[in-house]
Amino acid sequence: MTSGNLDLFKMALGLEDPWKVTRTDFNPEGGRLDLYLDFPRGARFSCPVDGCGQKACPVHDAEDKQWRHLDFFQHEAYMHARLPRVRCHEHGVHQVNVSWARPGSGFTLLFEALLITFATAMPVAKVGEIAREHDTRVWRVIENHVARERAKLDFAEVREVGLDETSAAKGQDYITVFMDLLLRRVLFAIEGRDASTVKAFAADLVAHGGDPELITRTSSDMSNAFIAGVGDNLPNAEMTFDRFHVMKLLSEAVDDVRRVEQRDNPLLKKTRYIWLKNETNLTAKQKETRAWLTRPSMRLATARALRWREDFQAFYDQPQQAAEAYLRHWCYGAKRSRLEPLKEFVKSVEEHWDGIISWHASRISNGLLEGTNSLIQAAKARARGYRSKRKMIAITYLIAGKLPTPSPFVTHTI
Numbered sequence: 001m002t003s004g005n006l007d008l009f010k011m012a013l014g015l016e017d018p019w020k021v022t023r024t025d026f027n028p029e030g031g032r033l034d035l036y037l038d039f040p041r042g043a044r045f046s047c048p049v050d051g052c053g054q055k056a057c058p059v060h061d062a063e064d065k066q067w068r069h070l071d072f073f074q075h076e077a078y079m080h081a082r083l084p085r086v087r088c089h090e091h092g093v094h095q096v097n098v099s100w101a102r103p104g105s106g107f108t109l110l111f112e113a114l115l116i117t118f119a120t121a122m123p124v125a126k127v128g129e130i131a132r133e134h135d136t137r138v139w140r141v142i143e144n145h146v147a148r149e150r151a152k153l154d155f156a157e158v159r160e161v162g163l164d165e166t167s168a169a170k171g172q173d174y175i176t177v178f179m180d181l182l183l184r185r186v187l188f189a190i191e192g193r194d195a196s197t198v199k200a201f202a203a204d205l206v207a208h209g210g211d212p213e214l215i216t217r218t219s220s221d222m223s224n225a226f227i228a229g230v231g232d233n234l235p236n237a238e239m240t241f242d243r244f245h246v247m248k249l250l251s252e253a254v255d256d257v258r259r260v261e262q263r264d265n266p267l268l269k270k271t272r273y274i275w276l277k278n279e280t281n282l283t284a285k286q287k288e289t290r291a292w293l294t295r296p297s298m299r300l301a302t303a304r305a306l307r308w309r310e311d312f313q314a315f316y317d318q319p320q321q322a323a324e325a326y327l328r329h330w331c332y333g334a335k336r337s338r339l340e341p342l343k344e345f346v347k348s349v350e351e352h353w354d355g356i357i358s359w360h361a362s363r364i365s366n367g368l369l370e371g372t373n374s375l376i377q378a379a380k381a382r383a384r385g386y387r388s389k390r391k392m393i394a395i396t397y398l399i400a401g402k403l404p405t406p407s408p409f410v411t412h413t414i
Contacts, residue, residue: 009035016099018043019081026075033072037081045096047088057086060093067101068133069108076132079108105141112141113406120399123383124391139391146394149403155180155187155210160362161237162219163201163226164369165193166376168389175389177376177396179369181219185402186372189393198229219364221245222352241355242366243316249345250309251276256341257305267293268302275306305339320360327357372400 009021018039025034044056062082069077085095100108107115111131115138118127124142128135160181165174168191176197178188188201202212215237220226222241230237254275262268274282274290282290294303311330318326327349334346349356359365376396386392397403 013079013100018045019098028075031075033075033077035069035077035079037079039082039084045084045086047086047091048094048097049088049091052088052091054088054090057088059084060087061085063095067106067108068111069100070110070114102144105144106137107141109406112145115141116145116398116405119395120405123379124395125383139394142398143390143394145406146397146401146403150208150397150401153208155205155208158182158187158205158210159215160217160219160364161187161201161215161234162242162364162366162369163198163230164220164242164366164373166373168392169385173389175393175396177369177372179372179400181217181364181368183402184368186396186400189396191389191393193223194225195229195232198226198233202233217362217364219362219366219369221366222249222348222355227355238358238362239355240358240362240364241352243359244366244370246349246356247309247313249348250312253339253341253345254302254305254309257339258302261301265300268300275302301339304337305342308334308337308339308342316359318360323360324357375399 006021006024009024010019013021013035015021015037019037020039021035022038023036025036027033039059044058046052047054047057062084065081065083067079069079071077079100081098083095083098085093087093095103097103100110102109102112105112115127115131115133118130119138119142124138125135128138131138158180162179162181163176165176167173168175174193175189175191176193177186178201179185180187188204190197190200205212205215212234213236215234217240218230218234218237219240219242220230222245227239230239255272258268258272258275262271271289271293274286274293277286279287279290292298293300294306308330312334315323315327315330331346331349334342337343376392376399379395379399380386380392383395386395
């Protein structure tokens with residue numbers, strides 16, 4: 001190949017002196033292009049130790065290295081170079097950094113960027129299939145990228161946090177996700193769903209320049225573990241219990257009334273979702289059935305429970321100054337409803353009173369987390385599950401952590 005063409009490859013690869021492309025081997029039958037890089041005898045390099053100002057360290061020795069690069073059309077491309085170690089009079093002998101790859105990787109930065117871009121939209125196994133690489137190597141790239149970019153994050157301005165668990169596998173197997181409700185990004189994810197997850201989040205917050213004492217509000221379900229964890233580790237946070245989870249608990253109470261009543265009333269069989277859905281979400285046929293079953297002449301306990309649920313929903317429509325009085329009045333009546341599941345719900349409301357009332361001041365919820373959990377579960381379904389929760393957490397950061405995603409179409413430098 002002519003020197004002009006070699007110079008063209010040098011420009012295309014974004015190489016800087018003293019590096020140059022010395023030769024290329026193209027094997028169309030084998031579907032492979034090999035690019036060979038080298039530096040001239042006597043070349044000097046900067047010391048790779050952070051903070052060292054030595055710019056002209058002599059080469060101590062060199063080792064042959066290979067990196068997978070972006071495909072050349074449909075052909076696999078590889079870069080080869082003698083990777084030098086330099087001798088610094090202050091720090092001794094160290095291997096130099098190169099502009100096209102991170103230390104220890106067998107891929108160029110551009111190839112890694114392509115893998116990361118693919119991994120945000122498809123299962124890692126599929127990424128490996130497209131890239132013609134084993135998925136284990138792809139996972140290493142993803143986990144390194146996530147760890148490297150998370151280390152750069154600054155949580156100093158985090159004030160409002162939502163936390164929720166999401167299923168990692170069948171059974172009681174979960175990860176807990178913490179989100180910045182203002183910047184709408186995943187801050188932290190960890191195995192489990194007990195109080196220790198909040199302790200771990202607080203430690204991670206500090207490690208990224210944040211302060212647990214500056215967290216002013218949290219949104220979560222009414223889990224005792226989360227309540228204890230927030231109380232112990234985020235001492236100044238006002239807890240708001242997510243509206244969706246509160247209403248879900250009340251809907252379960254309504255369904256418990258239906259389950260008991262249907263034993264003696266076959267008309268209620270196969271009507272579960274008619275009672276659990278809001279009016280606006282019912283089909284025309286479901287609306288007709290519910291209107292028929294809620295007639296006063298039917299005298300159904302389930303219909304009474306439904307009316308209590310609808311009245312409770314109105315609590316969230318009250319002006320802030322009237323909300324607490326409205327809720328007290330509702331609880332007073334519900335206690336006398338003679339519906340045991342409803343009375344149990346009232347006990348839960350009273351036990352979590354401040355966190356339910358605080359919704360009117362904070363107006364925060366776990367809606368953002370529910371949406372993020374849907375993305376996580378969709379990614380898990382596409383991948384047909386993950387081999388470990390560590391991998392699931394890495395994907396969570398990748399798709400919802402708002403980490404900088406490198407472009408595979410620009411030159412990268414270290």
